[in-house]
Amino acid sequence: MACVVAREYLRGPGVFVLQTLGVAACYYVAGRLGLLRGLVVEGSVVSPIWPPTGVALAALLTFGLRCSLGIALGALFVVMSIATPQPQSVIVIAGQTAAPVCGYLLLRRQRFKPDLARLRDSLALVFLGAFAAMLISSTTGAVLLLADGSLSPDRFWSVWLAWWAGDAMGVLIVTPLLLLLRRVHWPEHLSRWKEALLLAAVTAALVPVATHARSSMLFAIYPLLVWSALRFQLAGSMLCALYASVMATIAATDHTGPFAVLDQMDVMINLLVFNGAAALTALLLSSMISEQQHLRRSVERACQELVEVLEHLTAGETASNRAPPEEDGRRRGEEL
Numbered sequence: 047m048a049c050v051v052a053r054e055y056l057r058g059p060g061v062f063v064l065q066t067l068g069v070a071a072c073y074y075v076a077g078r079l080g081l082l083r084g085l086v087v088e089g090s091v092v093s094p095i096w097p098p099t100g101v102a103l104a105a106l107l108t109f110g111l112r113c114s115l116g117i118a119l120g121a122l123f124v125v126m127s128i129a130t131p132q133p134q135s136v137i138v139i140a141g142q143t144a145a146p147v148c149g150y151l152l153l154r155r156q157r158f159k160p161d162l163a164r165l166r167d168s169l170a171l172v173f174l175g176a177f178a179a180m181l182i183s184s185t186t187g188a189v190l191l192l193a194d195g196s197l198s199p200d201r202f203w204s205v206w207l208a209w210w211a212g213d214a215m216g217v218l219i220v221t222p223l224l225l226l227l228r229r230v231h232w233p234e235h236l237s238r239w240k241e242a243l244l245l246a247a248v249t250a251a252l253v254p255v256a257t258h259a260r261s262s263m264l265f266a267i268y269p270l271l272v273w274s275a276l277r278f279q280l281a282g283s284m285l286c287a288l289y290a291s292v293m294a295t296i297a298a299t300d301h302t303g304p305f306a307v308l309d310q311m312d313v314m315i316n317l318l319v320f321n322g323a324a325a326l327t328a329l330l331l332s333s334m335i336s337e338q339q340h341l342r343r344s345v346e347r348a349c350q351e352l353v354e355v356l357e358h359l360t361a362g363e364t365a366s367n368r369a370p371p372e373e374d375g376r377r378r379g380e381e382l
Contacts, residue, residue, distance in 0.1 A: 066116040069105045073120025076101045076220070078127065083299045085208065085314050088201035090191065092208040094295045094317050098124065099183070099213045100220025102146035103175055107160050107225065111147065118143045134190055141186025145213065149179030160225045162280055163340055168333035172326065176217040184210035204311065211318045218325040219291060222284045242282070245274060249286055257293040258303040264294065264320055271324060275332040279339075283328035291321045 076097035084091040102117045121142040125135050152174040159167050188206040191197035197205055249270050256263040267290050274282035297303040298317040305313045 062112065065109060065113060066119065069101075069109070069113045069116025070119035070123060072101050072105070073098045073117055074123040074127075076216075077120065077124035080212075080216070081124075081128070083295050085299060085317070086310055087208040087314055088197075088204045088311075090197060090201075090205045090208075092205065092314075093212045094208075094215065094298065094314070094321065095219065095291060096212040096216040097220045098142070099146055099180060099216035100218075100224065101216075102143075103149050103179075103217055104221045104224035106146055106150035107153070107158070107221075108228075111150070114143060114147055117146060134194060137190050138187055141183045144186075145179050145181075145183035146217075148182055149175040149217070152179060161229065162222060162225065162329075162333055163336045165330065165333045165337050168329050171221065172218065172329065175221065176214040180210055180213035180217065183213050204314075208314055208318075211322070215291070215318075215321050215325065218322070218329065219284065219288050222280060222329060223288065226281050226284070241277060245270070245277070245282065245286075249274075249289060253290050253293050257290070257297045260303060260306065262304045264304060267324065268327060271327050272331065275328060275335060279336050280329070280332040283332040284325075287324045287328035290324050294320055294324075 080093045080096045080098060083095075084093050098120065102120075105113045105117065118139055121139040122131070122135075125131055125139060153170055156166075156170045156174065158170050162168055162171070184206055187209050188197065188202055191205065192199065192202055252270065253267055256266045271283055271286055271290075274286040294317060298305045298313050301308075301313070305316065308316065
């Protein structure tokens with residue numbers, strides 16, 4: 047009864063208002079962070095990583111469809127921070143809200159588990175939550191730019207691709223990290239702390255060099271992703287992927303390192319390929335490792351239960367084969 051009362055309390059109007067404002071605030075902050083760095087693609091400025099989509103999908107997976115209003119308010123606040131809202135801004139806000147909602151519905155249809163401990167959940171997040179659902183927001187935004195004359199038809203697909211990739215990258219990088227916050231725990235053993243600090247130090251030193259060196263050294267980051275996934279699963283690998291993607295985005299928008307000699311379109315393509323490959327490597331590899339560890343623990347528990355059952359059966363057979371003292375004495379008397 048107390049559980050039912052508490053659940054009804056959490057659905058009250060006061061909690062709904064606080065939840066809506068909290069989601070809107072997180073969406074707005076993520077949007078301001080995404081606007082710090084942008085690429086000029088065919089005259090339009092797009093964000094290579096758009097964190098609000100990841101925040102929106104994580105909020106939906108955590109709180110359900112009731113936080114959709116908070117996503118819409120957050121999108122409105124982001125639009126207001128850029129320019130004065132126009133009537134067509136409603137279409138942009140609707141697209142930015144509908145995309146994560148569609149992703150949430152697709153994931154729920156596939157019985158998605160937010161812990162991402164199964165490979166199927168990671169694949170669903172990639173192909174349904176990111177690649178498929180973000181088609182809505184990118185298509186809505188690009189078509190609106192085309193309709194009001196801000197975008198010519200020959201530049202449509204370039205801007206559309208950059209918009210879609212930025213929204214998808216927000217889901218691939220931000221959503222897993224936010225979903226992990228509910229079950230994150232600190233390493234218990236000192237050796238794990240030492241390894242975590244060593245990995246953090248190596249990552250902090252190597253990634254800026256790899257992303258800002260004139261020679262192509264971006265491939266040197268992938269061993270760090272593998273290391274973090276093998277030893278620290280999703281938490282370590284996604285943090286490493288986030289840091290690498292942010293540093294690569296800074297280098298690309300500053301036109302330094304391997305992006306210095308490229309034109310705008312090549313910069314966008316190379317950055318999107320690197321960010322996407324890093325996020326997919328971290329997400330899928332860590333999910334595979336987590337799934338294998340879960341399977342191993344299940345097998346170990348099954349073996350332990352089987353040993354206990356066999357010990358119980360063996361003890362029962364020994365007791366049944368052991369004759370009672372009075373019956374044993376009677377048998378000896380008959381023999382005499």
